[in-house]
Amino acid sequence: MTNTKADIKAVSKTARGNILAKLKAEVSGADYDKLPEEVPFNYPEFSREENLAQFISELEKNHAQVIKTTKANMASVISEQLKALNITKLLYGENDEHSEVIAALDSKIDLQTYDFSIDNNKERLFNECPAALSSSRCSIAATGSIVLWPDENEPRSLSLVPPVHFVIVDANELYADFTSLIKAQQWQDKLPTNVVLVSGPSKTADIQQTLAYGAHGPKALIVLLINI
Amino acid sequence: MKHIIEEESKYAASAKAFRANVARDLGNEELRSNFRGAMDYLMDKRKSAFSSEDELEVLREQCKLIKQRCLAKLPHLLEQLEGNLERNGIKVHWAETITEANEIIAQLIADKKGSSVVKGKSMVSEETALNDYLEERNVECLESDMGEYIVQLAKEHPSHIIMPAIHQNKKQVAKLFADNIEGFEYSTDVDTLIQQGREVLRNKFCQADVGISGVNFAVAETGTLCLVENEGNGRMCTTIPDLHIAITGIEKVVEHLSDVPPLLSLLTRSATGQAISTYFNMISSARKPGEKDGPQEVHLVLLDNGRSQAFADEELKQTLQCIRCGACMNHCPVYTRIGGHAYGTVYPGPIGKMVSPHMLGLEATTNLPTASTLCGACGEVCPVKIPIPKILLRLRQESVKPKSQQPEVMKGQGAGRSSVEALIWKVWAQVHKSPTMYALSMWGLTRFRFLMPKKLGGWTSVRTAPKPAATTLHQRVKAKQEKAKQSQQERG
Ligand code: SF4
Numbered sequence: 001m002t003n004t005k006a007d008i009k010a011v012s013k014t015a016r017g018n019i020l021a022k023l024k025a026e027v028s029g030a031d032y033d034k035l036p037e038e039v040p041f042n043y044p045e046f047s048r049e050e051n052l053a054q055f056i057s058e059l060e061k062n063h064a065q066v067i068k069t070t071k072a073n074m075a076s077v078i079s080e081q082l083k084a085l086n087i088t089k090l091l092y093g094e095n096d097e098h099s100e101v102i103a104a105l106d107s108k109i110d111l112q113t114y115d116f117s118i119d120n121n122k123e124r125l126f127n128e129c130p131a132a133l134s135s136s137r138c139s140i141a142a143t144g145s146i147v148l149w150p151d152e153n154e155p156r157s158l159s160l161v162p163p164v165h166f167v168i169v170d171a172n173e174l175y176a177d178f179t180s181l182i183k184a185q186q187w188q189d190k191l192p193t194n195v196v197l198v199s200g201p202s203k204t205a206d207i208q209q210t211l212a213y214g215a216h217g218p219k220a221l222i223v224l225l226i227n228i
Numbered sequence: 229m230k231h232i233i234e235e236e237s238k239y240a241a242s243a244k245a246f247r248a249n250v251a252r253d254l255g256n257e258e259l260r261s262n263f264r265g266a267m268d269y270l271m272d273k274r275k276s277a278f279s280s281e282d283e284l285e286v287l288r289e290q291c292k293l294i295k296q297r298c299l300a301k302l303p304h305l306l307e308q309l310e311g312n313l314e315r316n317g318i319k320v321h322w323a324e325t326i327t328e329a330n331e332i333i334a335q336l337i338a339d340k341k342g343s344s345v346v347k348g349k350s351m352v353s354e355e356t357a358l359n360d361y362l363e364e365r366n367v368e369c370l371e372s373d374m375g376e377y378i379v380q381l382a383k384e385h386p387s388h389i390i391m392p393a394i395h396q397n398k399k400q401v402a403k404l405f406a407d408n409i410e411g412f413e414y415s416t417d418v419d420t421l422i423q424q425g426r427e428v429l430r431n432k433f434c435q436a437d438v439g440i441s442g443v444n445f446a447v448a449e450t451g452t453l454c455l456v457e458n459e460g461n462g463r464m465c466t467t468i469p470d471l472h473i474a475i476t477g478i479e480k481v482v483e484h485l486s487d488v489p490p491l492l493s494l495l496t497r498s499a500t501g502q503a504i505s506t507y508f509n510m511i512s513s514a515r516k517p518g519e520k521d522g523p524q525e526v527h528l529v530l531l532d533n534g535r536s537q538a539f540a541d542e543e544l545k546q547t548l549q550c551i552r553c554g555a556c557m558n559h560c561p562v563y564t565r566i567g568g569h570a571y572g573t574v575y576p577g578p579i580g581k582m583v584s585p586h587m588l589g590l591e592a593t594t595n596l597p598t599a600s601t602l603c604g605a606c607g608e609v610c611p612v613k614i615p616i617p618k619i620l621l622r623l624r625q626e627s628v629k630p631k632s633q634q635p636e637v638m639k640g641q642g643a644g645r646s647s648v649e650a651l652i653w654k655v656w657a658q659v660h661k662s663p664t665m666y667a668l669s670m671w672g673l674t675r676f677r678f679l680m681p682k683k684l685g686g687w688t689s690v691r692t693a694p695k696p697a698a699t700t701l702h703q704r705v706k707a708k709q710e711k712a713k714q715s716q717q718e719r720g
Pocket of ligand 1: 549
């Protein structure tokens with residue numbers, strides 16, 4: 001029953017022509033200079049402290065654990081947390097930025113580097129990696145969101161598959177809201193393969209409006225907040 | 229055209245049965261209490277998400293204008309989107325009908341020799357009944373959103389666009405799991421239920437070779453597909469399998485990346501009262517050389533399915549502003565009482581009543597626009613200010629206007645027209661145009677009111693028949709005025 005490849009190309013080509021022709025017939029002659037002005041809401045300016053407080057409170061409302069720490073202390077914080085969770089393994093990306101932290105972790109922790117392609121390693125990723133550590137690019141105060149910017153060293157699934165996600169967040173990279181962040185960093189010029197805004201551990205309220213955490217992604221999001 | 233005529237959506241039949249569906253579901257007390265509870269919860273959530281009326285109003289106006297601008301430029305933005313996506317290595321396909329969309333997706337899967345599909349939440353794929361289509365071709369298609377998973381296990385359809393399993397309570401879900409998942413011990417603890425679902429579905433994510441998702445916003449300027457979700461299943465479907473196919477309606481395209489933040493903010497707050505969803509996922513490319521994960525191939529299917537028909541009419545075009553937040557159904561007194569399945573369509577509630585006639589034709593959906601009290605709640609909460617009650621009135625008109633009247637605005641125009649009703653209104657209009665005729669008819673009505681029948685079909689099944697009064701309003705006002713005049717004269 002399924003059509004041949006050539007067929008779907010043809011189907012799509014015809015559909016494209018028809019759809020665009022119909023739409024274009026309706027907008028022909030439209031004057032786009034005369035569109036009404038779109039006025040945004042003027043949000044008040046907040047101080048760094050206020051933004052930080054807002055960021056932390058939003059994250060905590062969404063069941064993320066926020067730990068204020070320093071770069072020097074981070075290794076011991078992670079080690080303690082893992083111990084408390086009874087986890088002995090940690091997956092991390094090959095990122096020079098926190099190589100010192102990795103080196104200083106409790107020696108009992110079995111360190112796993114994400115230096116493999118996912119293609120033949122899905123079972124391992126899903127079943128043998130209970131926790132992961134990743135960095136973040138920046139964050140957003142208004143909604144308590146952390147911006148993940150995955151790359152070759154820190155793949156997309158690093159922050160998704162392991163049930164516990166440690167993420168390093170630099171308080172100096174905090175923006176008031178999403179709009180100002182996009183503008184300041186001119187995102188429209190350079191979006192990578194994938195960007196994710198994370199605002200808590202995975203959750204669902206699909207059964208009788210009752211919140212449950214750890215639906216598919218990480219059950220715990222542990223935010224290591226530095227440079228406060 | 230051939231697909232439209234030959235292969236009607238399976239939802240046409242269930243939409244036609246609207247009245248019977250309503251009678252069935254109004255009598256189901258458990259269902260009604262499930263909906264009541266859920267709607268109260270969602271209305272509360274939304275209310276607490278907007279602390280300032282000012283902010284809400286400014287944002288609504290801004291987002292309405294954003295969507296109107298994007299629609300005004302729609303064909304150009306679609307071309308720009310296509311160009312940028314293809315430049316990023318994402319293939320774009322176009323489909324006029326649901327069958328075309330399904331054919332394309334089935335073929336993409338077959339090309340990759342895919343056999344196991346995981347799906348993130350996508351209402352557009354519900355619209356095309358993709359699961360049925362793939363299953364007929366021996367491709368297993370598993371829903372991975374918790375709500376959708378429950379609905380699929382129960383062999384049902386979503387009853388709400390944001391919370392698909394809202395019609396079920398935890399006891400019903402517990403029973404469903406116990407009956408369908410091997411080794412699951414009956415429990416009504418929601419955490420236990422979710423962990424059970426998680427276990428089953430994580431296995432599937434690990435094994436599936438294809439991931440299918442919807443799209444909340446497609447950004448033309450950057451060629452980016454944005455997905456809003458809380459569970460992480462959307463990220464799983466778009467990250468783990470080798471092939472990712474996204475499907476969306478042509479109206480989801482926005483011009484600039486900077487259009488996204490205000491729309492996103494209104495979407496999550498209107499839908500569930502969240503400042504933002506747990507994940508906001510922005511996909512701009514397939515896996516690049518050197519990257520260790522992500523799908524090797526990403527495809528986008530752009531579906532029309534009646535949208536261009538709405539686009540061609542200035543008033544009905546506003547339907548396409550919709551960002552699918554679900555607020556209109558959460559606040560709808562009709563939806564709350566009859567539930568989501570009674571509509572018989574993929575999209576229930578006010579948005580469903582507006583959009584389904586374009587997808588299924590007015591023949592199958594004549595009853596839907598009439599299933600509204602026109603109380604206006606939907607229009608008041610709609611984040612993009614769609615005048616929903618006005619559009620419903622317009623659809624009522626389209627469904628009773630003469631079939632031959634040109635231009636034909638909609639498929640199925642005049643499907644609800646009855647010659648008796650048309651005649652009654654014609655006479656009514658004549659009578660009201662002429663003072664003599666009007667006076668005569670009033671004279672008759674007040675004299676012969678005893679002739680009014682006791683039974684008036686559907687109207688009197690739950691009401692008593694109306695009876696004309698013995699005197700007309702004009703007569704009574706006149707009498708009153710005369711009485712006043714008299715007493716004034718007496719006093720004077
Ligand atoms: S019509 Fe408005 S309120 Fe209803 S789902 Fe669409 S955007 Fe939301």
